[in-house]
Amino acid sequence: MGDVKVIGVTTSLFCPRVEWALKLKGVEYEYIEEVLSNKSPTLLKLNPVLKKVPVLVHDDKPIAESLVILEYIDETWKDNPLLPQDPYERATARFWAKFADEKCVSGIWRACKAEGEEKEKAIQCAQESLAFLEKQIEGKKYFGGEEIGFMDLVVGWMPFWLDFMEEDGDMKLLDAQKFPSLHEWAQNFIQIPLIKECLPPREKLVNYFQVCLSYLRSLGNKHP
Ligand SMILES: N[C@@H](CCC(=O)N[C@@H](CS)C(=O)NCC(=O)O)C(=O)O
Structure with missing residues (x-):
């Protein structure tokens, strides 16, 4: 399973979808709350291009953009598939x-x-x-x-x-x-x-x- 972290903000519409996907797959993760008015060096390092949340970090590898993250989760953890097979x-x-x-x-x-x-x-x-x-x-x-x-x-x-x-x-x-x-x-x-x-x-x-x-x-x- 590896080490999984989610960088997010509580008010975001885009962050819960990542947590929901991980929960559906039964993947344990650490949630880290970001402060967008004063972005942390961690966020800027993990998502230097868009500087947005959510970011998923799997074994120290960052993935940005929630739709991309959902697909990554679906391909990495096969239980309870999110996308159809066809x-x-x-x-x-x-x-x-x-x-x-x-x-x-x-x-x-x-x-x-x-x-x-x-x-x-x-x-x-x-x-x-x-x-x-x-x-x-x-x-x-x-x-x-x-x-x-x-x-x-x-x-x-x-x-x-x-x-x-x-x-x-x-x-x-x-x-x-x-x-x-x-x-x-x-x-x-x-x-x-x-x-x-x-x-x-x-x-x-x-x-x-x-x-x-x-x-x-x-x-x-x-x-x-
Ligand atoms: N297309 C992005 C949208 C993410 C997004 O807009 N995140 C907002 C929070 S809801 C953000 O980080 N905003 C910071 C900024 O725009 O500087 C995704 O799906 O992940």
Whole structure:
């Protein structure tokens, strides 16, 4: 198994997916909390290119970018596979994971940040992305079928973090009427004990996005 460490921050949407994957595989690891306002020499050494969390360190070898980390974990520890075996299904799962991180995360942030006239348009745009996820989960327990897989971990932040984003961003995105299957998946996902174990205490996220939004709004159009 070797020595496994995860460098993360509690408030990050991208870090728990790494911990969930390790837990699903039964891999023991040490979690090290980073302070992004004053990045540690360790983080700068382990991820000198992007300087972001999460970073996985396996036997002193660092791996950055959460989707890359998930694939590394899946290839290294074979129990409870995250990606399907069939190459086409694997490619499809990767496509949707990339879509969720690139389109949904940024669309939701944009809707959160938008004010005035732009708000409705940004909400509609974010919901168009969620509609694709709704189609993917329709009629299924998990995105990959009967077991938790790659895509569940990738969008696994939604059931918890989105609540706070909706509140601080003064909007409703994951509407149970519009997205019944995604909403049901979210309700169920968050009840799984292994998933709950890696969620931050609620008080850590209260007003967290409000502070992020004030900062992002102060940047104006410099932030996507
Ligand atoms: N694409 C990256 C995104 C990671 C990311 O944005 N991490 C944030 C925390 S949520 C970070 O480290 N930000 C520090 C910075 O941008 O300087 C991944 O999937 O790992």
